[in-house]
Amino acid sequence: MSTTIPIATITSVYASAASEITGVLASLSTETGRATVISLQMQAQNLEATMSYYSLLGDLATQTNSESAQAIQTQVLEASQVIQQLFSSQAFYQGRFPSVPGNGIMACLYGIFLLLHFLFGFLTRQWWFMTCFTLGLTSEVIGYIGRIESHYHMLSLNPFVIQLVCITIAPCFLLAGVYYLLAQLTVVMGDKFSKLKPMHYSMIFIVCDLIAIIIxxxxxxxxxxxxxxxxxxxxxxxIMVVGLAFQVAAMSLFQYFWYDFLYHCYREYKLNHGSGFNPDYQHVRDGKYFIHFLVVICVAVLLVFIRSIYRLIELIEGFTGTLASVEIYFMLLEALMIVVAVTLLTIAYPGFVYGLKTDIVVKKGISFHPKEKPKQPDLEKAVASEKLRVESDSNYSGRTVFDELTDDNKASSNTRTPPRIFL
Known part of the structure; x- marks a missing residue:
């Protein structure tokens, strides 16, 4: 019975493995470093399994008795399984090769989105949003290239670490851009509908995002x-679990503020037809896609939230768990979630929704709420000052500043409190 591998090849591979294992065993006898010893032991195991496999192939190639050949064939299969088990135990992803086409498509898509966001950012001057998404999408591209590299170097640590870190932290950059959108929308609608001032959203949640990235x-x-x-x-x-858990907690808090903001805006629209909204940005709210934009943000945040929960569970299981090693879970719960979110925020790009000439500036400051009354002038000081002026003025007409202030106060009491303004 013959094999498909030539005898010369079998002999050559066996001789090479035998020569190499001699050197490995010699080094192992003198080496004391723990990491090096473990590495040499793994090499020795692999070489022994290889020699056993090719030795059996050699016997099978020269065997003429069919019954003996069948027995050797069984041993060859067992030796092959041993090699596969060794590979799976030593390789990343539990020996499951990352898909080159699947990860290649993701890398290309993120590369296209990266160029689009870079272009859109300059066209619409959405500098912060552009910067955040540029960093996030660049990280995604590098991460998926790392997965492709891992396919060809399953035992190499560097590609695995690159894809792990880059793909894990990339959504943090994307979220930093989304957090700023809420600050901008608070300005567009009016911060009386929000529990926080516009800049507070940026300060709180972007800082939380940075902390999550660092952890x-x-x-x-x-x-x-x-x-x-x-x-x-x-x-x-x-530690990565802590970082992801912190990110999930921050996202949960953000969603609370986001939906609370939307609820109060909706109530204002239903009860007062939006008369309390910031009049400076009426043209933004009247835009054709403004409501769609709000829905897009809701969906995008939800998708990233689902993805973050998946990664949290994955890391709790560990790098050898099912979620970490079976790629279909990764493609559905990581790749698909983020690419759909990015697609939505590319189609409904905030700069185009707001208008090319609209500059929404999120400032630090305070604002007057409609229920708050501006501080009234100090009447006592005004009266005292007027008396002094009257005593020194021979042309006094009989009407004092006190009378004028009193008239102004009466008039102001009959008028509606001025709308909320930013200082």
Whole structure:
């Protein structure tokens, strides 16, 4: 019975493995470093399995008895399974190769979105939103290229770490852009409908986002360092879990403020037909796609939220868990969620929704609410000052500033409190 592999090839591979294992065993006898010893032991196991497999192939190639050949064939299959098990235990993704077409498509899509957001940002002058999405999409592109590289180098640590860190933290940058949208929309509608001032959204949630990025990056670095010396990656993964949990908590709080803001805006529209909205941005609210834009933000935030929960559970399971190693879960709950969110926010780009000539500036400051009354002049000081002026003025007409202020106060009491303005 013959094999499909030539005898010369079998002999050559076996001889090469035998020569290499001799050097590995010699190094192993003198090496004391823990990481190096583990690496050499793994090499020795792989070489022994390879020699056993090719030795059986050689026997099978020269065997003429059919019954003996069948028995050897069974041993060949068992030796092949041993090699596969060794590979799965040593390779990342539990030996499951990342899809080159799938990850290649994602890298191309994010590359296209990156160019579009860069162009749209300059056209509409949405500098913060453009910067956040440029950073996030760049991170996505690098991450998916890392997954493609992992397909060809399954035992290499660097591609795995690149894809892990970049794809994990990329949505944090995207969220930083979305958080700023709420600050802008608070200005457009009027901050009396929001529990926080516009700038507070940027200050609170973007800072939370940065904290989440730092924690996850540190966790990824610790996990990578541990993996490089064959130590447990659990401590690093736990730190990444903390970062993701913090991100999920911040997103939950953001959604509370977001939906509370939408609710109060909706009530104003139903009860007062929007008369209390900021009149300076009436043209933005009258835009054809403004309501669609609000829906897009709701959907995009929900998609990123679902993705973040998935990554949180994935890291709790660990890098060898089912969610981390079976790519279909990754493609559905990571890639699909984020690419749909980015697609929506590219189609409904905020700069086009607001208008090319509209500049929504989120300022620090205070505002007067309609229920608040502006501070009235100090009448006592005015009367005292007027008496002094009258005593020194021989042409006094009989009408004082006090009378004028009193008339002004009466007139102002019959008028509606001025709308809320920013100082």
């Amino acid at each position: 996850q990056a540190v966790g990824g670095a610790i996990a990578a360092t541990a993996s490089s010396v064959y130590e447990s990656t659990r401590p690093g993964a736990n």
